[in-house]
Amino acid sequence: MKEGILLAATGLLVVLTCLPLWKNPAWWVRDLDFPRLQLCVLALVLLFAQALLLSYSEPLQIFISALSVGCLAYQAWWIIPYTRLWHREVKSADTSQYKPRIRVMAANVLTPNRQADKLKALVREHRPDVLVTLETDHWWETQLEELTDQYPYSIRCPLDNLYGMHVWSRLALENAETRFLVEDDVPSMHANVRLNDQLAIRMHFLHPAPPSPTENDESTERDVELLVVAKSVQDDEDTIPIIVTGDLNDVAWSANTRLFRKISGLLDPRVGRCMVNSFHAQHWFLRWPLDHLFHSHHFQLVRIQRLPKFGSDHFPVLVELQYDPAPEQQSLQGEAQDDREAAKKLGEEGVSESEVPEPDKH
Structure with a gap:
């Protein structure tokens, strides 16, 4: 039962992650560009639940977690540039100089x-x-x-x-x-x-x-x-x-x-x-x-x-x-x-x- 629930939740995460790859301009596809941070959180929660509830004694259980890791990595790739982990694209101004x-x-x-x-x-x-x-x-x-x-x-x-x-x-x-x-x-x-x-x-x-x-x-x-x-x-x-x-x-x-x-x-x-x-x-x-x-x-x-x-x-x-x-x-x-x-x-x-x-x- 628990394995089935985790599989269904992971399947939903995979669908939400992959749909934006389809370059269809429909609103219900393009709006999935927005919640990448939220989907990262969902992937982390799923990984934590999988670690607690799965024994990883079967290939399917390992596959479920591998899918979650892949989704997490893909979603994080988009948003990491907007954190301090990335190099700055714009320099910080030297405010001691008098410039416009x-x-x-x-x-x-x-x-x-x-x-x-x-x-x-x-x-x-x-x-x-x-x-x-x-x-x-x-x-x-x-x-x-x-x-x-x-x-x-x-x-x-x-x-x-x-x-x-x-x-x-x-x-x-x-x-x-x-x-x-x-x-x-x-x-x-x-x-x-x-x-x-x-x-x-x-x-x-x-x-x-x-x-x-x-x-x-x-x-x-x-x-x-x-x-x-x-x-x-x-x-x-x-x-x-x-x-x-x-x-x-x-x-x-x-x-x-x-x-x-x-x-x-x-x-x-x-x-x-x-x-x-x-x-x-x-x-x-x-x-x-x-x-x-x-x-x-x-x-x-x-x-x-x-x-x-x-x-x-x-x-x-x-x-x-x-x-x-x-x-x-x-x-x-x-x-x-x-x-x-x-x-x-x-x-x-x-x-x-x-x-x-x-x-x-x-």
């Missing part, structure tokens, strides 16, 4: 949430230079209007469909545009952020729709929005300071996020440091990194921090970067097949990187 810095805060507010005062208190405490708020409707825009004294520059797109977006900035926003790159009701924002007279940063703010039974049946729309931005910065990330940030509705270790990094050449400051699990703020056992900031080699990390919850299902995330170009910082290295895969996905949706604004080239 930018502090960016991303906050998915959860449209029905009405605890705007808590978010405004966090903004006043941490004083980001650029604040991007997601899922903001007209009510949220009214609540955050008082920030304009400190954040005189803004891009606004209030919507009632959970995809409203606002960017609030102390720094001048040049050539700011709102675009609907893939879906007609899902905006993205693009601007040149003027750090000083000599330095401006191209910034892209994204919030693609996730694959889910209540949103899109497939991950295609989300994947394409990330890849079209990756293609648009591909040839510029060596020469132009670039930041891409927002709630990408994808985890840092997914195959598509890795493809985004390979195509764009942008760096992830979490690699070698921490996961920064920003969702779900209400359920500690269901957390993964959905809110991201990627940047070109022109920056080194001052700090990355998950801020306290404020009533949303997301924690806000704060990242501070110092402008200190280090070309030796390298992202994941792409191959020709990665470009082909990205081109195929963009072609199937009829989306071109030429549709992504390049505000620094106006």
Whole structure:
């Protein structure tokens, strides 16, 4: 009996581990990219139960544990880069030097949430230079209007469909545009952020729709929005300071996020440091990194921090970067097949990187 239960549980673990290998974009396949940490825990629990309950006197018992070890190793392979066991992709900044810095805060507010005062208190405490708020409707825009004294520059797109977006900035926003790159009701924002007279940063703010039974049946729309931005910065990330940030509705270790990094050449400051699990703020056992900031080699990390919850299902995330170009910082290295895969996905949706604004080239 106990052997049968352990075999069934191990079989379920194997199915949950192997399904994402199938490159089907269906939501119920792609969403299994998310809980790799949780599946590691499940594999460890199973191994512990097997060690207690099995005598390992039969080949089947050894096989059950071997499957669990294999699943654990495979799931851990994806998430270990987001721990201190991995080398850091982005250097820690020498803060004793006087060099330009930018502090960016991303906050998915959860449209029905009405605890705007808590978010405004966090903004006043941490004083980001650029604040991007997601899922903001007209009510949220009214609540955050008082920030304009400190954040005189803004891009606004209030919507009632959970995809409203606002960017609030102390720094001048040049050539700011709102675009609907893939879906007609899902905006993205693009601007040149003027750090000083000599330095401006191209910034892209994204919030693609996730694959889910209540949103899109497939991950295609989300994947394409990330890849079209990756293609648009591909040839510029060596020469132009670039930041891409927002709630990408994808985890840092997914195959598509890795493809985004390979195509764009942008760096992830979490690699070698921490996961920064920003969702779900209400359920500690269901957390993964959905809110991201990627940047070109022109920056080194001052700090990355998950801020306290404020009533949303997301924690806000704060990242501070110092402008200190280090070309030796390298992202994941792409191959020709990665470009082909990205081109195929963009072609199937009829989306071109030429549709992504390049505000620094106006």
